[in-house]
Amino acid sequence: MGHFTEEDKATITSLWGKVNVEDAGGETLGRLLVVYPWTQRFFDSFGNLSSASAIMGNPKVKAHGKKVLTSLGDAIKNLDDLKGTFAQLSELHCDKLHVDPENFRLLGNVLVTVLAIRFGKEFTPEVQASWQKMVAGVASALSSRYH
Amino acid sequence: MGHFTEEDKATITSLWGKVNVEDAGGETLGRLLVVYPWTQRFFDSFGNLSSASAIMGNPKVKAHGKKVLTSLGDAIKNLDDLKGTFAQLSELHCDKLHVDPENFRLLGNVLVTVLAICFGKEFTPEVQASWQKMVAGVASALSSRYH
Numbered sequence: 415m416g417h418f419t420e421e422d423k424a425t426i427t428s429l430w431g432k433v434n435v436e437d438a439g440g441e442t443l444g445r446l447l448v449v450y451p452w453t454q455r456f457f458d459s460f461g462n463l464s465s466a467s468a469i470m471g472n473p474k475v476k477a478h479g480k481k482v483l484t485s486l487g488d489a490i491k492n493l494d495d496l497k498g499t500f501a502q503l504s505e506l507h508c509d510k511l512h513v514d515p516e517n518f519r520l521l522g523n524v525l526v527t528v529l530a531i532r533f534g535k536e537f538t539p540e541v542q543a544s545w546q547k548m549v550a551g552v553a554s555a556l557s558s559r560y561h
Numbered sequence: 562m563g564h565f566t567e568e569d570k571a572t573i574t575s576l577w578g579k580v581n582v583e584d585a586g587g588e589t590l591g592r593l594l595v596v597y598p599w600t601q602r603f604f605d606s607f608g609n610l611s612s613a614s615a616i617m618g619n620p621k622v623k624a625h626g627k628k629v630l631t632s633l634g635d636a637i638k639n640l641d642d643l644k645g646t647f648a649q650l651s652e653l654h655c656d657k658l659h660v661d662p663e664n665f666r667l668l669g670n671v672l673v674t675v676l677a678i679c680f681g682k683e684f685t686p687e688v689q690a691s692w693q694k695m696v697a698g699v700a701s702a703l704s705s706r707y708h
Contacts, residue, residue, distance in 0.1 A: 448686040449693045466687045523670055530677035531684055539595040540613045542674060546596045 418493045418547065425544040429533065430490050436480045438528055443479030444470040445524045446517075453517055482521075489552060496555035504559035515557035522549025565640045565694065572691040576676065576684075577637050583627045585675055590626030591617040592671045593664075600664055629668070636699060643702035651706035662704035669696025 418426075447454050448466045457463065460474040469475055485503065492499045507513045526545055530537045537545075565573075594601050595613045604610065607621040616622055632650065639646045654660045673692055677684045684692075 445686045445689060449690045466685075466690070470686060523673075526670075527673060527677045527684075527689060530674045531681050534678050534681060537674075537678055538613075539592045539617060542592060543596045543613070 418544075418551070422544040422547060423493055425541055426490055426493070426548050429529065429537075429541060429545070430487060433483075433529070433532070435483045435487060436476070438525075438532070439479030439481070439483035440470070440476030441479070442521065442525045442528045443482060444472070444475050445528065446521050447475065449524065450517075450520050453520070456511065456513060456517075483525075486525075486552065489555075490548075493548075493551070496551045497558050500552065500555040501559060504556050507556060508560045515553065515560060518553035518556045519550075522553050525549060565691075565698070569691040569694060570640055572688055573637055573640070573695050576680065576688060576692070577634060580630075580676070580679070582630045582634060583623070585672075585679065586626030586628070586630035587617070587623030588626070588675045589668065589672045590629060591619070591622050592675065593668050594622065596671065597664075597667050600667070603658065603660060603664075630672075633672075633699065636702075637695075640695075640698070643698045644705050647699065647702040648706060651703050654703060655707045662700065662707060665700035665703045666697075669700050672696060 447457065447463060447469045454463050454469075457475070457478070460472060460478070462468045462472060463475075489496055489499045507515075507518075526542065526549060529545060530542070533541075594604065594610060594616045601610050601616075604622070604625070607619060607625075609615045609619060610622075636643055636646045654662075654665075673689065673696060676692060677689070680688075
């Protein structure tokens with residue numbers, strides 16, 4: 415797992431401060447379900463996921479996406495202990511939800527894309543580098559309690 | 562490897578028609594080297610890669626990035642036979658260049674980010690889905706001759 419420099423932390427925190435977690439959450443989870451359709455299997459109870467527009471407009475997708483990114487926001491305050499921050503969620507995703515850890519990497523990459531769309535040129539190579547470390551760290555932390 | 566629907570092909574081709582291959586090439590390869598610094602090891606002869614701005618401004622990076630994306634543009638005309646299109650390049654990357662195939666996936670994801678920055682909201686979930694299939698197909702085709 416990557417070590418976050420002070421610069422990484424400042425970059426990550428600064429960008430996150432400008433993110434609307436509700437909008438970005440729905441966009442991120444929605445895009446995961448559209449771009450990687452097999453991930454829909456974890457959300458059977460969410461109702462209509464029959465098309466891209468159904469998915470992107472689905473209120474349960476938006477609500478759950480907001481929940482996921484709110485959790486990410488908490489992690490951003492604890493970048494030096496992602497494993498500790500995500501310990502319980504890691505156990506949950508393994509023992510109860512049975513989510514393949516590869517999906518955490520996919521979600522992380524989708525989030526990076528959503529940030530790129532949102533911030534455009536402001537999402538410079540250096541900013542992308544810090545965020546790529548962030549999502550890799552989160553994916554790793556979420557996988558850490560798997561057995 | 563994903564099967565490209567007629568819609569995928571139209572989406573991919575249409576977006577590609579608006580891409581400045583020279584700019585996008587430099588941006589994509591540059592970002593790969595900044596975001597995933599270990600990839601710099603394949604480009605020892607490129608001169609100054611000592612900082613993000615050095616990398617992004619390096620003329621050899623730009624030239625080689627353009628070469629890589631030009632090749633991708635050729636593949637877009639042959640989406641039904643990516644393996645055939647990339648057969649020789651696959652052998653080259655394995656036998657001569659010794660590039661770990663994981664790096665093809667990384668480059669593909671960087672390209673998706675660059676397109677997201679360039680096209681913003683126009684890079685809709687459906688467009689992203691087609692392009693994610695595209696880069697996955699290219700990565701797979703480039704790995705196909707590895708032994």
